[in-house]
Amino acid sequence: MQTAALLNPIETVDPEPRLLIVDDDPGIRELTAGFLAGHGYVVDVAEDAVAMRAALARNRYALIVLDVMMPGEDGLSVLRSLDRTTAPPVIILSVIGEDVDRIVGLEMGADDYLGKPANPRELLARIRSVLRRNRERPAPVEMLSAARQYLRFAGWRLDPLARQLYDPEDVIIHLSDGEFRLLLALVEHPRRVLTRDFLLDHSRGPNSENFDRAIDVQISRLRRKLQRPDRRGGDDLVRTVRNEGYMFTADVERR
Structure with missing residues (x-):
């Protein structure tokens, strides 16, 4: 070296x-x-x-x-x-x-x-x-108020500031940077069909190569991480819309 x-x-x-x-x-x-x-x-x-x-x-x-x-x-x-x-x-x-x-x-x-x-x-x-x-990390803890908001869906909780995902048992599920950005794009646009180009721009940046398979791979990884025993699975939360893209199917609350 x-x-x-x-x-x-x-x-x-x-x-x-x-x-x-x-x-x-x-x-x-x-x-x-x-x-x-x-x-x-x-x-x-x-x-x-x-x-x-x-x-x-x-x-x-x-x-x-x-x-x-x-x-x-x-x-x-x-x-x-x-x-x-x-x-x-x-x-x-x-x-x-x-x-x-x-x-x-x-x-x-x-x-x-x-x-x-x-x-x-x-x-x-x-x-x-x-x-x-x-x-692009969260603000210092002392700057975060008790009124901080989470994105909640199907028992899950996504913290946009701390960039953390909590499962229904309140266990932190590790996300890579790309996975977090992809999930955030999906959760912020629920029940809308999002194209691969849209998701590629939001998860990897506008200068990324137009490589559709990259989004398919990230979606597959997200689905596995959203899969929990005896609960709604990742395949249900992120639906494939043939020839168009993906849709996040759960209702999302910001609170």
Whole structure:
């Protein structure tokens, strides 16, 4: 693991986000790291899964850019091993045309995906978008009043400020950033047919690739998380409207 750029230690400003680039190609690693460092990021690089885990043990990262095709343990295996409740957001890179890598990566909790070879400027835009979404956190607890409102449906409770979902037994159900944004879009537009393009824009941002299968994957993951024994299941709450999109079928109350 090498450090591609570091802030001047005498500076007193807050450090820029630290990124980790994981790719077995040394040329791509260094070119990508150099480009991102030139845009103000602190960038470390790792050549494989072993070096990546060593880097994660030493430093806290704002985001990981993870190549799928690596010798030994591949990127999808690495992604699967991460604790998505504590790990930084991940952008996966997959060979252009390998949609299966993108689908599986999304199922495992990746926050975004990009075809490889990646245009450095597009990668930079994706990184900024993911980091911006990750910064959209709730206000400090002391600023939240007792009158704070939840979105309630079929016994569930969604907290838009804390970005948390509570099941009917009041257990927190972990959602990735994309899953939260997708569920919020559905819950805020109940009993309306929402197109895949609409949901893609609201869950992954307007600059995302028009990749319909990505929404289908996210919907499938949401349905599994909304499935509870002996209660209305996720398939009932999110209905597929053939050739049109999806509809959230439950009544929603804001209180």
